[in-house]
Amino acid sequence: MSDLTRLTAAQMADAMAAGDITSVQLTQAHLDRIGAVDGDVHAFLHIDAEGALATAAAVDADRAAGVELPALAGVPIALKDLLVTKGLPTTAGSKILEGWIPPYDATVTRKIREARMPILGKTNLDEFAMGSSTEHSGYGPTHNPWDLERIPGGSGGGSAAALASWEAPLAIGSDTGGSIRQPASVTGTVGVKPTYGGVSRFGAIALASSLDQLGPCGRTVLDTALLHEVIGGHDEMDATSLNEPVPAVVAAAREGALGDLTGVRIGVVKELRGDDSGEGGGYQAGVKQRFQESLDKLQAAGAEIVEVSCPNFEYALAAYYLILPSEASSNLAKFDSVRFGLRVETGTIERTMGATRAEGFGDEVKRRIMLGTYALSAGFYDAYYGSAQKVRTLVQQDFAAAFEQADVLVSPTTPTTPFKLGERIDDPLAMYLNDVATIPANLAGIPGMSLPSGVAPEDGLPTGFQILAPAHEDARLYRVGAALEAALAAEWGGSLMDQAPELEVRS
Amino acid sequence: MSSLERSDVARLAALARIDMTDQDLDRMAGQLSAIVDAVAKVAEVADSDVVATSHPIPMANIHREDVVRPSLTQEQALSGAPAAEDGRFRVPQILGEEA
Numbered sequence: 298m299s300d301l302t303r304l305t306a307a308q309m310a311d312a313m314a315a316g317d318i319t320s321v322q323l324t325q326a327h328l329d330r331i332g333a334v335d336g337d338v339h340a341f342l343h344i345d346a347e348g349a350l351a352t353a354a355a356v357d358a359d360r361a362a363g364v365e366l367p368a369l370a371g372v373p374i375a376l377k378d379l380l381v382t383k384g385l386p387t388t389a390g391s392k393i394l395e396g397w398i399p400p401y402d403a404t405v406t407r408k409i410r411e412a413r414m415p416i417l418g419k420t421n422l423d424e425f426a427m428g429s430s431t432e433h434s435g436y437g438p439t440h441n442p443w444d445l446e447r448i449p450g451g452s453g454g455g456s457a458a459a460l461a462s463w464e465a466p467l468a469i470g471s472d473t474g475g476s477i478r479q480p481a482s483v484t485g486t487v488g489v490k491p492t493y494g495g496v497s498r499f500g501a502i503a504l505a506s507s508l509d510q511l512g513p514c515g516r517t518v519l520d521t522a523l524l525h526e527v528i529g530g531h532d533e534m535d536a537t538s539l540n541e542p543v544p545a546v547v548a549a550a551r552e553g554a555l556g557d558l559t560g561v562r563i564g565v566v567k568e569l570r571g572d573d574s575g576e577g578g579g580y581q582a583g584v585k586q587r588f589q590e591s592l593d594k595l596q597a598a599g600a601e602i603v604e605v606s607c608p609n610f611e612y613a614l615a616a617y618y619l620i621l622p623s624e625a626s627s628n629l630a631k632f633d634s635v636r637f638g639l640r641v642e643t644g645t646i647e648r649t650m651g652a653t654r655a656e657g658f659g660d661e662v663k664r665r666i667m668l669g670t671y672a673l674s675a676g677f678y679d680a681y682y683g684s685a686q687k688v689r690t691l692v693q694q695d696f697a698a699a700f701e702q703a704d705v706l707v708s709p710t711t712p713t714t715p716f717k718l719g720e721r722i723d724d725p726l727a728m729y730l731n732d733v734a735t736i737p738a739n740l741a742g743i744p745g746m747s748l749p750s751g752v753a754p755e756d757g758l759p760t761g762f763q764i765l766a767p768a769h770e771d772a773r774l775y776r777v778g779a780a781l782e783a784a785l786a787a788e789w790g791g792s793l794m795d796q797a798p799e800l801e802v803r804s
Numbered sequence: 805m806s807s808l809e810r811s812d813v814a815r816l817a818a819l820a821r822i823d824m825t826d827q828d829l830d831r832m833a834g835q836l837s838a839i840v841d842a843v844a845k846v847a848e849v850a851d852s853d854v855v856a857t858s859h860p861i862p863m864a865n866i867h868r869e870d871v872v873r874p875s876l877t878q879e880q881a882l883s884g885a886p887a888a889e890d891g892r893f894r895v896p897q898i899l900g901e902e903a
Contacts, residue, residue: 400880493860507859536866537859615843626820633821635893640886646896647821655823663824667816667832668839671808674819681843684850689857691849725835726842742860768861 301326302463306520313371320353320371324415327373331464333802340459341418349415370413375465378419381500389502390422392435393638393657403500404532412527420455424659426504429731433661447715450480457484468514473504475735477512478747482710482761485749485793487521488514492768493742494539497532505624508739518779522550549772553779559599564703568610569734581713583753587760588709591750594784607695616688617736619672626669693741700767708734710747710761746774749793807837
């Protein structure tokens with residue numbers, strides 16, 4: 298075989314099962330690729346070559362001995378550095394956790410180990426997942442493999458860039474307001490935020506507990522579904538975990554790939570389609586064009602396209618930037634210089650906390666903690682946090698009404714293709730606008746997917762197509778997503794990633 | 805809704821236990837004011853008859869049997885601490901000299 302890193306995860310699993318390749322070969326090929334391009338991309342914060350190869354060798358030995366193995370055994374994976382990993386450094390992208398070695402595994406980490414998947418390393422993110430560009434990482438930004446001067450999205454830019462630079466076939470992300478879907482959109486990859494509670498969050502360093510959801514990232518819809526089934530399911534270590542079976546997302550992806558969407562009603566969210574009014578203004582022409590072409594493909598596959606209106610989405614972004622900071626200010630109180638992480642000792646413990654948090658947190662984290670402290674403070678609570686929680690109800694009611702008329706809802710994932718590193722770093726509000734289309738799903742707890750819809754003609758950079766489904770109906774995302782992916786691949790004569798520019802290989 | 809003054813930000817920073825220099829306070833006051841002005845619009849639609857939502861998926865309390873289960877050892881729990889002594893977290897003095 299030529300370049301093993303160019304296979305899909307499903308093809309890798311098949312090739313190992315057929316005895317054509319070994320997991321050690323496959324894992325080494327990815328480690329070599331990381332060595333060759335990650336100096337420029339900077340997707341990884343930590344690489345565990347030894348651990349990955351040890352897992353791979355054990356899988357190969359068991360396979361040779363005829364032991365029955367899980368579906369993705371031997372397929373390497375990258376983990377967002379928000380997941381704790383026993384014995385491997387975990388930073389959440391923050392200097393306050395530099396050098397911390399967790400004494401336990403997150404549930405998702407454990408499931409990946411049980412699935413016998415070699416863990417290549419930990420991927421970069423905006424500090425504590427606060428951001429849309431990875432520029433808020435305490436360890437420097439990740440670069441978009443399509444154009445190294447541009448953002449890879451965020452917060453999960455490291456995981457998305459690892460996929461888009463062929464450093465890993467699969468990755469884990471976390472999505473609080475779009476941190477899986479927006480990076481997928483701007484890197485030409487696939488990402489899914491499952492229904493809230495669908496994947497255990499035990500051992501995921503919390504940002505905003507009523508919004509956070511871990512999810513799978515891949516280069517194809519089927520690969521993403523395969524990973525979804527590995528990580529999903531009930532976990533008594535997470536009190537918000539759904540006590541119900543994992544949706545049959547792999548079967549849905551295979552069904553969708555057959556290309557027949559007869560009887561499926563697809564709702565275009567008027568407020569998110571990029572008309573030049575209201576919150577939806579500022580959509581790039583190429584984003585709108587590729588979105589419309591994707592709609593045409595879905596219609597040609599037999600789907601019925603309807604327009605739906607969600608009038609309260611106009612307030613979703615504002616509500617999100619009250620709820621998230623409020624919850625984050627509470628969740629991040631644990632970084633107090635006592636149990637783990639940095640300590641800058643300065644007199645009393647109170648002074649030590651102030652000095653530690655000043656040195657350990659970056660500006661965006663400080664902004665959000667203080668915003669949350671403000672929104673929750675006496676005299677302002679009702680007007681800010683209380684009102685935001687009411688908007689959350691209104692957004693849920695909008696979704697409920699829209700799902701009366703449609704089986705799934707769709708929109709462009711992000712208003713623009715990736716912008717340049719540094720372009721919005723000094724303007725927090727402009728940065729927040731990236732997430733206008735992804736945030737409503739988190740407020741309502743519903744599942745969402747982003748998959749490639751093409752490249753914008755004006756700049757040659759990827760555009761994303763977002764699909765949203767009612768809570769617990771994650772399988773619908775995969776059916777519709779796989780159908781669109783198949784239709785677009787037929788037109789392009791391959792996947793979008795085949796169109797990505799080659800990165801310079803350095804030894 | 806009002807903008808945040810420098811003194812407001814200083815009070816928030818103290819509550820949040822984040823030391824700030826004068827330059828930090830000035831910069832944050834401007835940025836936080838802009839954000840607060842933008843998010844204040846939630847009050848426009850938050851009528852008193854709208855019920856607040858705190859959790860996206862309705863759930864009842866989760867219970868389990870109250871039995872001892874395996875957990876981190878004392879050594880593991882202390883492994884990441886900046887300082888430990890006699891099997892406990894060691895912290896700087898809690899009260900100032902005057903106490």
